[in-house]
Amino acid sequence: MDLEKIREEIHPHERKVLLALNKLRGQATPDQILTETDLKELVSVMRACSWLQKKGLIEAIEEKIVRFFRLGSEGVKYQKNNLPERRVLNVLVKERKISFDDLTKKCGLESNEINIALIWLQRKRWAELVYEPDESGVRIAALKITDVGERSARSKGSDEELLSSLSQTEEKSENELEPEVQYFELAVEQLKSRKNVIQIVRRTSRTFKLTETGNKLLNLGIEVTEEISQLTPEIIQTGAWKKVKFRKYDVAAPAPLLHLGRAHPLTQIIDQIREIFLEMGFAEIKSPIVESAFWNFDALFQPQDHPAREMMDTLYLSQPKTARLPSESLVESIAKTHENGGTTGSIGWGYKWNKEISKQVILRTHTTATTIHHLAEHTQPPVKVFCVGKVFRRERVDFKHLPEFYQVDGIVMDKGVTFSNLFGVLKEFYRKMGFEQVRFRPGYFPYTEPSLEIDIFFPEKGKWLELGGSGIFRPEVTLPLGIEYPVLAWGLSIERLAMLKFGLEDIRTLYFCDLEWLRSTHIL
Amino acid sequence: MPVIKIDYKELCELLGKRIPMDDLLRIIPMMGSDIENFTENEIYAEFFPNRPDLYSIEGIARALRGFLEIETGLSKYSVVSPKIEINIDHSVDRIRPFIVGAVARGVKITLEFIQELMDFQEDLHWAIGRNRKKVAIGVHDFDKIKPPYFYKAVKPNELKFLPLDYPEPLTLAEILEKHPKGKDFAHLLKSFERYPIILDSNGDVLSMPPVINGELTRVTNHTKNLFIEMTGTDWTALNYALDILTTALAERRATIEAVKLLYSNKKEITPNLNPRKKELRVNYTNQMLGLNLTPTEIAHCLEKMRFGVGKVDDYIEVFVPPYRVDVFHEIDLVEDVAIGYGYEKIIPEIPATVGIGQKHPSEIISRRAQRILIGLGFNEVTNMILSNPNIQFDKMCISKMEGVSIANPVSDEFTIARVSLLPGLLETLKLNKHYDLPQKIFEIGDIFILNQTFETGAREIRKVAGMVTHSKASFTEVKSIVETLLHSLQIKDWKVKAIEHPSFIEGRVAAIYRDSEKIGIFGELHPEILINFELGSPTVGFEINLEKLY
Missing domain, CATH: 3.50.40.10 (Phenylalanyl-trna Synthetase, Chain B, domain 3)
Incomplete structure (x- = not known):
């Protein structure tokens, strides 16, 4: 890396750490660096060290385990009131001897501290146990000060030095504490053997050393001069900006990604499709989701015993239950078409059509219900419309099925439109969706003839996938409505397309929204 | 739809000719099927319900012999x-x-x-x-x-x-x-x-x-x-x-x-295995397909599809084999001409029909609301329309309403059409409760009401709803959002009135009125509701009827 560039982009903290290291003869622990700089926290030192390491200016030469200390709950009490044995010693110095009964009274010991005091007085050899007769001649136990006790009364023990250096809120490392305590390890052992007096945590600590590059940089000179990182209104308004130097940032340094509010992938795809239709001159239409079997099936020449109409496949409503049918004459002409073809030139399905069945209320199973509804009201050419909407099937939820999903349907009705026109409009539609390799294959729908299925070639999958159905509405569909010209029609399911475009394996992802996923998907 | 297993060797025997596997995989779909799968020796093909004559390997071979021109015209049965x-x-x-x-x-x-x-x-x-x-x-x-x-x-x-x-x-x-x-x-x-x-x-x-x-x-x-x-x-x-x-x-x-x-x-x-006689007009065929085929060419296409052909003139006398149960109308013969001709040979032509692109008003208002909320940093979510009374009513602490109900639900989870977007948003927050706060989500979608003025007695209504959850979510925050939304939609004549609503904290819920009509609601969700949806942070929400805004 270019040394000059490093020098320009160096962060003030990094600079401070480098200078401190230099002063500490090129090698130091973070604690040492902390004391040498005016940085406030060890974290700042560590962070600067890690940046410097990445830039190759310093290196970690030694890793060792360092103990960190803080006071425990008893320790806090002892720091304030002194150790129990010290409290006894303070009395003994004056009184030479003290009976057990007087320990609580004269020394202010709590009952649980008596034993502790006795143990430590003997262990430190500050006092010895004697039995002496009282006024009534009964021998009673008492404590008597020793020579060691006399001497110790004038100075603190190592454990007490350590105790007074510690704090409950702030951790101190052994490196910091050692110079302050005479027999450090002994003190640690002593305090450790008491309950809840000190807490010890072991952490890895590194020693950092200036590298050759680091030394070169120091030789170039990195003296602290007034540099600005954050520009402030004050600097702008006072004109101070003319004098200061702006610290150069490492523009390649990573910055966190932000959450942006965004449209759901499904609406993004829907809008893309709507835009394509609008660009191609189609008007957007709607029709009710709650629909009669008449418009969803009968008007589309689907016989009343067609498997798709069964309770197994279609969601029927218990409320509302019965729909009103359109005009008597239209119903009659559709009934006749089913029964014997009526006036359409067809032989029909050859069964007795039942009006009640067509009054059943359902959640529509396809958006072709919308286009046929529209055609019934717009029988004169040209008609060029599309619709996007929810459709429903009686499916359980699993990774490839949902009981509801979006479909899109488009139609063109006009004098003289042909099957090859249908190919033309489809090819253009799919090209605009970004699919260049399209194949039209014979298909079947009860309401179109000729019919076709649209296959798209996915090079990454190496195969053709069916992505839409199409055809010209049958005469049995159009003639009863009074439509005399061909109607080109096609439709496709949007979720399938969304899954392909967003690389999803599970269709539920689209409806059980995971915010992390929503926030991380790309925008179309 | 039935998937038929075709044994390659058996098929070639029935065809009387060995056709390379790759060719079959290309040709069979163009005859009207979907190849589901294939191995070295077998093809699994799905055929459509209008052609049950193709549900046997014999039927497939008969059709393929015509399509491959090994044997065309009517197959006669005595x-x-x-x-x-x-x-x-x-x-x-x-x-x-x-x-x-x-x-x-x-x-x-x-x-x-x-x-x-x-x-x-x-x-x-x-x-x-x-x-x-x-x-x-x-x-x-x-x-x-x-x-x-x-x-x-x-x-x-x-x-x-x-x-x-x-x-x-x-x-x-x-x-x-x-x-x-x-x-x-x-x-x-x-x-x-x-x-x-x-x-x-x-x-x-x-x-x-x-x-x-x-x-x-x-x-x-x-x-x-x-x-x-x-x-x-x-x-x-x-x-x-x-x-x-x-x-x-x-x-x-x-x-x-x-x-x-x-x-x-x-x-x-x-059985009576005699063919049925039908007539196919030449100009009707060409008009429908956008082709310019001669009568003889049409006759040839029909023969490839195993129809018999009699007189060939302005119209063609067609003999429909007894197994072709899908011929209802002249148009069904037209499709067979197209298949016989080959869909891949039809040249796509854009229709001359002129149309004016026009968005639906409900989508225009929906997208305007969507853009505003995205600008406010909201994430759009989509929930299902199908729901159940537990989520729509019980968990929201509101009494059950009459609504669109499914007669044959597939599970207890999906028995009614939703009456509000708010429960779905709460469900979404529940799904995402392990992620960082704040979370701001919205949905634009349809809810359902009974209404006798419509043919079916019910209809959908387009609404927008949103929710914000974080440790300091407040009534003021949701009021700002709602008012910013309405203001940006250029809605002017609206008023806010205090109301009571069991899903919200008393005194922290309001309705939006336009003239005398209530068009929306917003407020701070009641802790009981938050507990019902297993949420731990203050949450505010709103729901506005978009149909009243255009």
């Missing part, structure tokens, strides 16, 4: 005059009034063929038979029974016989209770006092239609001649199914012999 009779008793009139039959002699029967035949029957039951209600097929070892046969209805306990795949003889009533097939199809007979039965002259049972055949006539690899019977409720459908099955057997070089049917009021002979 039927030997009837030698046997079926007597039909009027007792079946109200139950399963019709029976048709045929004899197929000299069929070479292998175990593979038996399996294929059973699959074929099941696919026909599905496509034409409406799962045996309309048509039920029985195939028997002809040499095990003594004609004439009798078709009648008997009382459930009148007789006993050994059904297929069962260890002991059962009465008809017992079959419906105990036999697996009996249980499957009991619903088709349960409402009748008598059940149909086919007997031979010795009183042996051939079949208890539409449920199960007798063990006596089981078809094995020793069977030489087949008796086929089909019973049902639709005379036309029965004949279609019989024509399809017998012509497929004829493709295997079976001799088809007719059967005489003696109904109480009429006599019939089946």
Whole structure:
């Protein structure tokens, strides 16, 4: 890396750490660096060290385990009131001897501290146990000060030095504490053997050393001069900006990604499709989701015993239950078409059509219900419309099925439109969706003839996938409505397309929204 | 839709020609199918419900021979005059009034063929038979029974016989209770006092239609001649199914012999494998397809599709083979011309029809609201319309309303159409509670109400709803959002009024009114609601009717 560039982009903290290291003869622990700089926290030192390491200016030469200390709950009490044995010693110095009964009274010991005091007085050899007769001649136990006790009364023990250096809120490392305590390890052992007096945590600590590059940089000179990182209104308004130097940032340094509010992938795809239709001159239409079997099936020449109409496949409503049918004459002409073809030139399905069945209320199973509804009201050419909407099937939820999903349907009705026109409009539609390799294959729908299925070639999958159905509405569909010209029609399911475009394996992802996923998907 | 297993070797034998596998994989779809899967020796192809004649390998081979121009035009089938009779008793009139039959002699029967035949029957039951209600097929070892046969209805306990795949003889009533097939199809007979039965002259049972055949006539690899019977409720459908099955057997070089049917009021002979005559206009064909084919070219396309062609002029005399049950109208022949011509040869042409692109008003307002909320940092979510009263009412602490309800729900989870977008948003927050806060989500979608002024008695209403959750979410925050939204939508004449709503904290919920009409609601959700949706942070929400804003 270019040394000059490093020098320009160096962060003030990094600079401070480098200078401190230099002063500490090129090698130091973070604690040492902390004391040498005016940085406030060890974290700042560590962070600067890690940046410097990445830039190759310093290196970690030694890793060792360092103990960190803080006071425990008893320790806090002892720091304030002194150790129990010290409290006894303070009395003994004056009184030479003290009976057990007087320990609580004269020394202010709590009952649980008596034993502790006795143990430590003997262990430190500050006092010895004697039995002496009282006024009534009964021998009673008492404590008597020793020579060691006399001497110790004038100075603190190592454990007490350590105790007074510690704090409950702030951790101190052994490196910091050692110079302050005479027999450090002994003190640690002593305090450790008491309950809840000190807490010890072991952490890895590194020693950092200036590298050759680091030394070169120091030789170039990195003296602290007034540099600005954050520009402030004050600097702008006072004109101070003319004098200061702006610290150069490492523009390649990573910055966190932000959450942006965004449209759901499904609406993004829907809008893309709507835009394509609008660009191609189609008007957007709607029709009710709650629909009669008449418009969803009968008007589309689907016989009343067609498997798709069964309770197994279609969601029927218990409320509302019965729909009103359109005009008597239209119903009659559709009934006749089913029964014997009526006036359409067809032989029909050859069964007795039942009006009640067509009054059943359902959640529509396809958006072709919308286009046929529209055609019934717009029988004169040209008609060029599309619709996007929810459709429903009686499916359980699993990774490839949902009981509801979006479909899109488009139609063109006009004098003289042909099957090859249908190919033309489809090819253009799919090209605009970004699919260049399209194949039209014979298909079947009860309401179109000729019919076709649209296959798209996915090079990454190496195969053709069916992505839409199409055809010209049958005469049995159009003639009863009074439509005399061909109607080109096609439709496709949007979720399938969304899954392909967003690389999803599970269709539920689209409806059980995971915010992390929503926030991380790309925008179309 | 049925997926037919095509054995490559067997297909080539039936074609009389070896066609490379790759070519077949390319050609079969263009004849009208979807290749589901394939291996080195097998192709699994899905054929459409309008072409049950392609549900057998014989039928596929017959169509392919035409499509590949190995053999074009009508496949002619001769039927030997009837030698046997079926007597039909009027007792079946109200139950399963019709029976048709045929004899197929000299069929070479292998175990593979038996399996294929059973699959074929099941696919026909599905496509034409409406799962045996309309048509039920029985195939028997002809040499095990003594004609004439009798078709009648008997009382459930009148007789006993050994059904297929069962260890002991059962009465008809017992079959419906105990036999697996009996249980499957009991619903088709349960409402009748008598059940149909086919007997031979010795009183042996051939079949208890539409449920199960007798063990006596089981078809094995020793069977030489087949008796086929089909019973049902639709005379036309029965004949279609019989024509399809017998012509497929004829493709295997079976001799088809007719059967005489003696109904109480009429006599019939089946099958009749004569083609039906239709006419196809040349100019209609070209007009529909956007092609300019000569009459001869059209005739050639039809012959490739195995139709017979008679007179060729301004119109073409077409002979429709008996197995083509999908020809309702002249247009059905037009499609076959197109397939015969080849969809891949049709040149796409953009129609000249002029149209003006026009967005629907409800989508215009929806997208405006969407853009504003995205600008405010909200994430759009989508929830399902189908819901249940527990989520829509109980968890929201509101009393149940009458609404759009499903008669045949697939599970308790989806029994009604939602009445509000808010419960769905709370569910979404619940799904995401392990992620960082704040979370800001919205949805634009339809909710449903009953309304007698509409044809069906119900309709959907477009709404927008949003929610914000974090440790300091407040009423002021949601009020700012709602007012910013309305202001940005250029809605001016609205008022906020304090209301009470059990889903929100009292005194922290308001309604938005325009004139005297309530168009929305917003507030701070009640802790009880948050607990119901397992949420731990203050949450505010709003819901506005978009249909009132355009």
